[in-house]
Amino acid sequence: MSADDEDIIEVLGNKYNPEILDAAGEPKSAQELSDQLDVPIATCYRRINELENTELLELHDRPLSDEHRRIKVYRRCVDGVNVTFRDGLTVELEERSEVKNKLDDVWRTMTDG
Numbered sequence: 001m002s003a004d005d006e007d008i009i010e011v012l013g014n015k016y017n018p019e020i021l022d023a024a025g026e027p028k029s030a031q032e033l034s035d036q037l038d039v040p041i042a043t044c045y046r047r048i049n050e051l052e053n054t055e056l057l058e059l060h061d062r063p064l065s066d067e068h069r070r071i072k073v074y075r076r077c078v079d080g081v082n083v084t085f086r087d088g089l090t091v092e093l094e095e096r097s098e099v100k101n102k103l104d105d106v107w108r109t110m111t112d113g
Contacts, residue, residue, distance in 0.1 A: 004054075005091040012053045012081065016047050020057070024076040027060040033074070056081075058095075082087055 011017055016039050023036055034044040050056035051075075060075040080094035 005089060006055070008054050008081065008091050008093075009083065009089075011056065012048045014047065014050060016043065016068060017051060020044070020047055021076045021078075024057055024074050025079075027073045027075045029071045029073050031071075051076075 007053060010082075012021075015038065019037050020033055022038070023033055028036070030041065030048055032043050033039065033048070034041045037044075039047070048057060052059070056076060056078055057074050058077050061073045061107065062070045065071045065091055075096075077096055078093045079096050082092040084090050
């Protein structure tokens with residue numbers, strides 16, 4: 001088992017991280033994730049940082065808010081995490097497809113206009 005596998009399992013075991021990943025199937029800001037999941041905003045930022053460090057979540061965009069400030073919008077990088085215990089612990093990541101990424105971009109463009 002690599003250190004990366006250990007890091008991923010540790011991060012996924014932290015409270016709120018699986019829920020944040022699930023909710024970030026579509027691009028969302030930290031505030032949107034905090035509100036949707038009822039996670040304190042400071043905790044939400046810490047969890048986002050953990051998920052970014054293990055490359056499970058990425059900064060997707062920095063659009064202007066209604067108040068004309070740049071906000072960070074995050075999206076998960078994976079559609080699945082498979083953990084197996086046969087022949088030792090292994091972690092396999094199912095990365096998001098380019099099709100889903102492009103659909104997100106098209107949807108965002110349509111809703112911004």
